[in-house]
Structures are given as C-alpha cells and as structure tokens.
Amino acid sequence: MNNRHLYTIALTLTIIGLVIFLFKFLAIGFPLTPDRTVDVWNVEAKISFDAENEPAKLSLFLPRTTHRFIVVNENFIARGYGLSTKTESGNRKAVWSIRRAKGRQVLYYRAVMQKIKVKDPRLAPPKKPEIEKPELDGSYLEAARSLFTEIHAKSADSETLVTGLIEKLNAKVPGENTAFLLGKNPTPIKRLEVARQVLELNDLPARIAHGILLERVHKRAPLIHWLEVYIKNSWEGFHPETGEAKIPENHLRWWKGTEPLAQITGGRNLRLSIAVNLNQEEAISATIERGRLLSPQFLEFSLFGLPIQTQNVYRVLLLIPIGAILLVFLRNVIGIKTFGTFMPILIALAFRETQLLWGIFLFTLVVALGLGVRFYLDNLKLLLVPRLASVLIVVVILMFSISIITHKLGLERGLSIALFPMVILTMMIERMCIVWEERGVGEALQQGIGSLLVAALTYLIMSISYVEHLVFVFPELLLVFLSGTLLMGRYSGYRLLELYRFKVFAKDKT
Secondary structure (H helix, E strand, C coil), X not given: CCHHHHHHHHHHHHHHHHHHHHHHHHHHCCCCCCCCEXXXXXXXXXXXXXXXXXXXXEEEEECCCCCCEEEEEEEEECCCCEEEEEEECCEXXXXXEEEEEEEEEEEEEXXXXXXXXXXXXXXXXXXXXXXXXXXXCHHHHHHHHHHHHHHHHCCCCHHHHHHHHHHHHCCCCCCHHHHHHHCCCCCHHHHHHHHHHHHHHCCCCEEEEEEEECCCEECCCCCEEEEEEEEXXXXXXXXXXXXXXXXXXXEEEEEECXXXXXXXXXXXXXXXXXXXXXXXXXXXXXXXXXHHHHCHHHHHCCHHHCCHHHHHHHHHHCCHHHHHHHHHHHHHHHCCCCCCCCHHHHHHHHHHXXXXXXXXXXXHHHHHHHHHHHHHHHCCCCCHHHHHHHHHHHHHHHHHHHHHHHHHCCCHHHHHHHHCCHHHHHXXXXXXXXXXXXXXXXXXXXXXXXXXXHHHHHHHHHCCHHHHHHHHHCCCHHHHHHHHHHHHHCCCCCCHHHHHHCHHHXXXXX
C-alpha cells in the first residue's frame, strides 16, 4: 500500500470526525468544557378564579419556541381537570376543563426556557401572510387613510414609516385624525391596534405581539406589548412607545393577536400572575434537553441514548484510545521501551483509583516480590503454562496480603491494589524475567521503568477532566486520533532517544 492511499484514509477519517464534531458544537451546542453553565429561566403562570358550581373551561396561551428562546420543558398542574393543547392562528393554547367545580380554583403552567444561539431547524422561514383588510368605513376609513398619507410622505422606507406612525400615535398633542382614531383615554393596546389597522389597510402586514422580559428574578413579571411588521421577508419588532425597530434582547414572545392571555367560562374573578426565575444549569444537561428537541434522531443514536450505567462504563473505556495514541507516540517517536503494548494503559487505568504515588509504590512492590518468586520457580524447571499459572496465583496472594496488611495499618489506599490487572502483572513479571536472563539486568530495568513512566504519563492525561469530557461528548474525535495513529504507523525514522544515543557518531563525522 502506497503512502497516498494511507494519506487518503487518514484525511477521510479526520474530515468525518471534525464535521460531526463541528455539527455537535455549533448546531446543537454541546460545550467544550465540563464545568460550563448556561442560563435557563423557569417561568410560572399562576391562574386563579372562582368557580360557580357548574362546568368550567379555562384557556391560556402558551409560549412557543422562537428564534431567541426554546421551550425545553413544560408542565401543567391542575388537579381534577382535563387538559388539551392546540394551535390556532399561530398561537399555542392550553384548555383546562372540568365538569363541575366550586370555590377558589388555582392552576399552574410551568415552562423552562433556554436561549439559543443557532436557528432552530424546526422553525420554517416566515411567509408573507395574507392580509385581511380591517373593517373600517365612513369617517374612520377616511381618518386612517389621511393619517397614512401624512406619515408616508415623511418616510423613506417601511421602517421609518412604522416608526413615524407609532410616534404620531404616542404624541402628547395628537393630530385631528389621530385623536379621532384613538378615541378618549386610549390604552397602549388600543394604540397598537390602530397602528396595525392603518398599516394593513395599506397592504403592510402587521400584528400585535405580547410577552414578558426574562430577567434574573421577577415574582410578578409584567406583560409587555409591541408591534411586529412584516418587512423584507421577516417580522420586525417595534417598540410600542418610541417606535424604534428594536426591542430588548431578553424579551419572550408569548402570544400574538388581540385576545387576552387567559379566558374563563363558568367562573369569575379571573386572576393571572407570571413569575420568572433565572437558574444556572450544567451546559451539558441543558444541551441534551435542547438536542432532544432540535435533533432527536441524532441524539438517540449517540452515547446519551444509552442507559446511565452503560454511559459510565464508556466514560472509562473511551479513555483507552487516548492512552493508546500516547503510547504509540512515546514508543515510535520518542523511543521509550515498555513491556507489552497495552500493559501501561491498563496500569494507568488502575492508577485512577489508587492515585499516582500509591499506585507506583504498590505496582513496584508487587512486581518486585513477584519477580523474586519467578526466579525461584526457575529452579523447579517447570513448563511454561504451569509456571505462568503459578506466578498468577502468587500475584493474587501478594495482592490480598498487601490489602490485609495495609488495612490493619490504617492505610486504606492499599485496598485499591485489588484494581490492578493481575493477568497483566503476571505477564509483565514473566517478560521481565526473560529479558533479565537474555539481555541483562540493565535492559530489564530500563523497560520496567519505561513501562512505569508511560503508565504515569497516561494516567496524568486521563485524569484531566477536560480530556474525559471531550472524548465522551465528542467520541467522533477518536476518528481523528485513529488517523494520527495510522500516520505514526508509517514512521520509520530515528526515535528522539536514538538521536541522543548516537550523537557521538555525529560528532565523529564532523
């Protein structure tokens, strides 16, 4: 296989891994750091009324996902009531019903809102709505046309037209046409309704929007209202008093239209209050909930779709490839000698429980004692398989003996020696003994120390919470690590330690 083929495979793996990584990071919003938090708002609407001992039906508009906020979760709390939700005229609505109720009734609607930075793929681009001409006639129609003609002459585009109209409707001394359209003691909603009628009368789609401001803590969040006008293929919001084409970034649009937020039949004294509370939530938890809404199929076939116990297993298993690529680099590029390929990685996993210093001490103690027993077994002239089995039994005896002794001495950390892979320890003792006999004590100690060094470095990398978070949340990065491993597999030049080892020859040539 030529290098071009290998480079193609490595490049393909890298591109696939990075594309999936960027999609999860940019589109879904998975965090790069494990300790990052995001703002989530708990919004609670409390509705109360006096039932009249007859069938009652309560309707409430519900917030929906917008280009600013997403509804992560919602709950309806009403004992004994039936519940149905529906969508009409672009609004979500909940309807509670009961066959008979008497006395004071209290119902709750709770929602968790989270701000989003990317466009929700479920939100289709707005289409230009069909305009229903307002039913104005006679003097009202003429006043509306005259007001529009006056504002239109002093505007340059649709935005300045809307701004001028709102300013005119909020003037302290309104003109004759404005005062006639508003009537006596006009409310803010009345001004917005007149603005909507004037604009739609002249083929400019408009609607009244209502909502709240998502602030840190607000026990009784007031409702805010603004005018939305369809301009340049999108809905633009305009402040109801100043007419500026900008409303606060933290506004949440709850519903649109002229109907009230809640309506009751079969009851009286309807009261409604909205409370807002800001919480800090782990970004990963919030992202998973948002991902279930934005990309449910993608999230279903990810690690987060597995049971929690299985996820915890993979949090450890996914660290093994990190140790593997580090081992390849230290052996093939640096030139550190080790016993076996996977032994340092498995020892590093055991260090995660024993901690580094205790792990090195216990590892060295077991290997040293086991090596002494192994040299003694040479005198018995045993066959290979019985000899390995004997060493394995001795290793197990040493492990539980050390556990008992350290426990009696009050050194509870010594109990973690049971986490060492006994088969790997057995094979290392066997390999070290053979190298000792064939190549000398220096080579055996060099490989033993090298194995311990690689295990320690692997442990230090694995113990970084940032690394554990990345490989678990973005396991597609393993494809990038795989491509790096394939490329290092073709490296056949000098190791760095070999350059130091043969530097004498370089001096002789000069």
